[in-house]
Amino acid sequence: MTTRTPLMAGNWKMNLNHLEAIAHVQKLAFALADKDYDAVEVAVLAPFTDLRSVQTLVDGDKLKIKYGAQDISAHDGGAYTGEISGPMLAKLKCTYVAVGHSERRQYHAETDEIVNAKVKAAYKHGLTPILCVGEELDVREAGNHVEHTLAQVEGGLKDLAAEQAESVVIAYEPVWAIGTGKVCGADDAQEVCAAIRGKLAELYSQELADKVRIQYGGSVKSGNVAEIMAKPDIDGALVGGASLDSDEFVKIVRFRDQ
Numbered sequence: 297m298t299t300r301t302p303l304m305a306g307n308w309k310m311n312l313n314h315l316e317a318i319a320h321v322q323k324l325a326f327a328l329a330d331k332d333y334d335a336v337e338v339a340v341l342a343p344f345t346d347l348r349s350v351q352t353l354v355d356g357d358k359l360k361i362k363y364g365a366q367d368i369s370a371h372d373g374g375a376y377t378g379e380i381s382g383p384m385l386a387k388l389k390c391t392y393v394a395v396g397h398s399e400r401r402q403y404h405a406e407t408d409e410i411v412n413a414k415v416k417a418a419y420k421h422g423l424t425p426i427l428c429v430g431e432e433l434d435v436r437e438a439g440n441h442v443e444h445t446l447a448q449v450e451g452g453l454k455d456l457a458a459e460q461a462e463s464v465v466i467a468y469e470p471v472w473a474i475g476t477g478k479v480c481g482a483d484d485a486q487e488v489c490a491a492i493r494g495k496l497a498e499l500y501s502q503e504l505a506d507k508v509r510i511q512y513g514g515s516v517k518s519g520n521v522a523e524i525m526a527k528p529d530i531d532g533a534l535v536g537g538a539s540l541d542s543d544e545f546v547k548i549v550r551f552r553d554q
């Protein structure tokens with residue numbers, strides 16, 4: 297049985313300016329400093345405008361907190377106004393980048409083809425993509441949530457070599473549970489995460505599937521994280537709203553203490 301280090305990542309979305317980001321990361325670092333948290337990886341996905349500040353803080357104080365961006369351009373550079381490239385994120389020493397978040401799919405019409413191009417751009421520049429997948433409410437109500445989510449996994453990883461796919465992080469985020477307070481039941485989340493692992497085994501191998509970390513995201517809080525993390529195919533959480541409160545996020549990171 298492969299041991300997978302849980303990845304607890306805070307997706308700040310479009311919140312916290314660069315000064316607020318510094319204060320927030322300092323609070324996290326202070327709160328996490330009294331115990332050795334090597335057994336859990338902690339990351340923040342910050343707005344582009346915060347990344348340089350977060351990098352300076354993490355590098356300067358040798359913090360164990362990892363950081364990354366919330367999106368990446370499929371292009372390396374050029375006339376793409378408003379976009380941020382892989383080389384730019386790599387220069388800022390980002391570890392992670394979220395790709396295909398449902399808010400990108402919904403508000404920026406990102407298709408599986410675009411998401412796939414962004415996953416490839418991330419790998420090209422040494423970044424680890426957190427590939428976000430998950431169904432809308434009508435899809436779940438129709439009972440097609442597993443099929444829908446697996447199609448997004450397959451589309452996002454299309455033509456990706458096993459050497460790359462083995463380090464991908466997949467975040468299962470049912471859209472109806474994001475920012476709504478409606479958490480997907482732990483058993484329901486496990487059902488889809490297990491199916492995602494099965495799809496990885498089918499696309500690559502069981503060995504590779506056993507290495508990949510699969511997160512759950514959608515109204516994760518300190519009060520429900522332990523139950524979610526107890527599921528065998530859930531290897532972390534992608535936390536939105538609750539990650540903006542440093543005390544609450546620290547409690548989520550320390551789910552094992554509950």
Ligand SMILES: O=C[C@H](O)COP(=O)(O)O
Nearest residue numbers: 307474475514515536537
């Ligand atoms: O990326 C995070 C997810 O969209 C979950 O957001 P939420 O925790 O605010 O529901």
